Amino acid sequence: MRILVVEDEKKVASFIKRGLEEEFFSVDAVYNGRDGLEFATTEEYDLIILDVMIPFMDGITLTKELRKRKIQTPVLFLTVKDSLNDKIEGLDAGADDYLTKPFAFEELTARVRAILRRKENQKSTILTAADLKLDLIAHTVFRNNQEIILTQKEFSILEYLLRNKNRIVSRIKLIEHVYDYHFDSETNIVDVYINKLRSKVDQGYDKKLIQTARGSGYILKE
Numbered sequence: 001m002r003i004l005v006v007e008d009e010k011k012v013a014s015f016i017k018r019g020l021e022e023e024f025f026s027v028d029a030v031y032n033g034r035d036g037l038e039f040a041t042t043e044e045y046d047l048i049i050l051d052v053m054i055p056f057m058d059g060i061t062l063t064k065e066l067r068k069r070k071i072q073t074p075v076l077f078l079t080v081k082d083s084l085n086d087k088i089e090g091l092d093a094g095a096d097d098y099l100t101k102p103f104a105f106e107e108l109t110a111r112v113r114a115i116l117r118r119k120e121n122q123k124s125t126i127l128t129a130a131d132l133k134l135d136l137i138a139h140t141v142f143r144n145n146q147e148i149i150l151t152q153k154e155f156s157i158l159e160y161l162l163r164n165k166n167r168i169v170s171r172i173k174l175i176e177h178v179y180d181y182h183f184d185s186e187t188n189i190v191d192v193y194i195n196k197l198r199s200k201v202d203q204g205y206d207k208k209l210i211q212t213a214r215g216s217g218y219i220l221k222e
Helices: 010-022 033-042 059-068 084-093 105-119 152-163 171-178 189-201
Strands: 002-006 026-030 047-050 075-079 097-100 126-129 132-135 140-143 146-148 210-213 217-220
Touching: 002 010, 002 033, 010 026, 010 105, 026 033, 033 047, 033 059, 047 059, 047 105, 059 075, 059 084, 075 084, 075 105, 084 097, 097 105, 126 152, 132 152, 152 171, 152 189, 152 217, 171 189, 171 217, 189 210
Parallel strands: 002 026, 002 047, 047 075, 075 097
Antiparallel strands: 126 132, 132 140, 140 146, 210 217
């Protein structure tokens, strides 16, 4: 799952980004409301974590603009503004949750998981293909009831392939989903991770799920 962090304090943004990536999320971080609006309207995210007091466009205005544009990506406010009126204003603007600073990272991740569960409640949080099963919330992967241990990047790539099973996914799309916006798209790192995934997911099985679409990318065939 992919998360956008909009936070003007770069050390805080970096801390949140690293922590969420360790929890197997793909994370982009930007540092003002103008960039936050651009990213939120041009990229696909499962959640936006948003400070209120940010340059160029504050978080309340940004959230209202997203809702005005019919973008329903869940928003979690993370801010020092802690009065009851502040919380009411944030939730009335269209936010899904409100957490004040300073915060415990364990609480932040618990709230993130709760929001994502609510978001996914109309569809399964389990992605499957043949005898492969990936749990989006528990961050576990099983094939033929045998657990497969994946790194964060491997998990994110497999998740994206499963979400697009039986369809060709280009290397660029995989990079956009798994890495942040300034990542070098010319690198062969995706191919390296695909090879690692194949060794964990397909090795020892007659049916190979992850296949190469020559000149195009990769496809996970059920």
